[in-house]
Amino acid sequence: MxxxxxxxxxxAFLVDLDAFERNLHKMQDFLNEHGVHLRPHFKCHRVPEIATCQMEAGAIGITVAKLAEAELLVKEGIRNVLIANEIRGEQKIKRLVTLARGAEDLMVAVDDERGALEIAHAAKAFDAEVGILVDVDVGMGRCGTTPEEAVRLAKIAKGQAGLVFRGLMGYEGHVQKPPPSEEKENACRSAMKALIDAKEAIEAEGLEVGIVSAGGTRSYYITGCYPGITEIQAGSYCLMDLASKEGGGDxxxxxxxxxxxxxxxxxxxxxxxxxxxxxxxxxxxxxxxxxxxxxxxxxxxxxxxxxxxxxxxxxxxxxxxxxxxxxxxxxxxxxxxxxxxxxxxxxxxxxxxxxxxx
Ligand SMILES: Cc1ncc(COP(=O)(O)O)c(C=O)c1O
The missing domain is CATH 2.40.37.20 (D-serine dehydratase-like domain)
Known part of the structure; x- marks a missing residue:
């Protein structure tokens, strides 16, 4: 070396460790002050040692986008993992339920009934339990169900052996890019309102919504203060890049x-x-x-x-x-x-x- x-x-890719550590603690301290958990996204660095630093700094688990990332983390000893993405296809679902047996707390996003039922079916066959977050589209226009449909999906997840309904996620990706402004704050709050409305509608049906997961490096200071949000999924904050800086990642x-x-x-x-x-x-x-x-x-x-x-x-x-x-x-x-x-x-x-x- x-x-x-x-x-x-x-x-060569260089990391300024002093700045990295300051970033790590700045995010964790902010969320601690606001009583919100951090479940940082792995996709932005893909380095298990960084995920370990984030856990040691106070994160409650790690968020990933891909099943293979979750498999790597569990192998590396990080066993609380949220796959903030939809997992479909027979092969993948088999991998998912196999992983759930080895993880302490594995959760996955679901945005349709068939997806939920396929995971439930495989989980039963493999004698596994998979945590479910219903993924709500809060305006980004990627994956995610409508807030209304989220109630029905939550009930389906709750009623299936092999699934444990844990709550909701709704990534406000569409408000990340603009620099800080009142308009950005309003757009972010209205996205979070849709998510919290869905949470309240599910609770009105008697189901417990333990987790409401959202947020990124460019919105954490808004989303992290929104009542009812329980955790932030930001990832880029620790190493940072120009796009995150321009979007308000301080x-x-x-x-x-x-x-x-x-x-x-x-x-x-x-x-x-x-x-x-x-x-x-x-x-x-x-x-x-x-x-x-x-x-x-x-x-x-x-x-x-x-x-x-x-x-x-x-x-x-x-x-x-x-x-x-x-x-x-x-x-x-x-x-x-x-x-x-x-x-x-x-x-x-x-x-x-x-x-x-x-
Ligand atoms: C679902 C989800 N959550 C959180 C993030 C974290 O974003 P960032 O790296 O800007 O913090 C992303 C990034 O694309 C994402 O797709």
């Missing part, structure tokens, strides 16, 4: 990609060794850390294109750090993360979950 940042071969940018300038073909142009295979372009261009007059203008497969102000001094071989624009996609194309304290490399984390997409 290299001892110093300058010895790391590039492109955390430190703890992740960068270390690159090397490989060419200076024109006075106003430099080229680095980090293109799309090192920096995911879904949320736009990276920013150059701690350097003025350099703008990232393009990401080719293997090359990063930079536009330079005339005064900028930059030579082939020079290192540059690029702030990650989209963490979720970027971490998934790296094998490991280098953990730094200042310029000292103090460890590495394998992105063990990077192929966990089934």
């Amino acid at each position: 290299p001892a110093e940042k300058r010895e790391i071969d590039t492109p 955390f430190e940018l703890a992740s960068t990609i270390l690159t090397t300038v490989i060419s200076r073909p024109a006075p106003d142009r430099a080229v680095t060794d980090a293109g799309m295979k090192s920096i995911h372009p879904a949320c736009g261009m990276p920013k150059v850390k701690d350097r003025d007059g350099i703008e990232a203008t393009g990401l080719h497969a293997e090359h990063g294109i930079l536009k330079l102000d005339p005064a900028v001094k930059l030579a082939p071989g020079d290192p540059l750090e690029m702030i990650v624009p989209y963490l979720d996609g970027t971490v998934n194309i790296h094998e490991k993360l280098y953990c730094l304290r200042g310029d000292a490399v103090v460890g590495t984390w394998n992105v063990s979950g990077r192929y966990c997409s089934t």
Whole structure:
């Protein structure tokens, strides 16, 4: 392992551990103050060691998007896992109920009757119990049932052997992107109102709704204060990226990609060794850390294109750090993360979950 940042071969994913730790505690402290749990999303880093840090800081479990991520976490000893996504297909449901037998508390999102019944059928056959959160579409337009239909699904889940109805989830993904504003706050509150209305309608039928799960890095400060929300699923807050910062995630940018300038073909142009295979372009261009007059203008497969102000001094071989624009996609194309304290490399984390997409 290299001892110093300058010895790391590039492109490489760097984590500023001091900033990471401050982010970890800032989110947990905020939610503790508001009496809300944190069940952080794994998809944004896919590193079991980070999930362990989040649990040690006070998280009650981990949220995942994929069954394979849940399998990895249970194997790594994290046995309280919410799959905040719909799981369908015979093979997957068999994997799900098998996993439920080895986990302490495994929950999965459900948004239709047939999905619930298929899981119940397999759970009975495998003598397993699977926790169910009914997934409500609170305006994002992805998965999720209507708030009205949630009542019927909750009753179905409650009445099936093999299923344990635990509550609701409703991810307000459509309000994440806009920067903080009154409009964003109102949109977020109206999404949470739909979720809490569904909770109250289910309770009116005599069912207990123990969990109401929602929230992301760019909405936690609104969703986490909304009465009735019991937990937040934010994930990007610990490593952070530009998209999360722009959307109001008030955390430190703890992740960068270390690159090397490989060419200076024109006075106003430099080229680095980090293109799309090192920096995911879904949320736009990276920013150059701690350097003025350099703008990232393009990401080719293997090359990063930079536009330079005339005064900028930059030579082939020079290192540059690029702030990650989209963490979720970027971490998934790296094998490991280098953990730094200042310029000292103090460890590495394998992105063990990077192929966990089934
Ligand atoms: C269902 C769900 N919950 C929570 C999150 C966490 O979002 P973030 O990484 O912005 O905190 C996501 C991210 O896409 C998500 O899809």
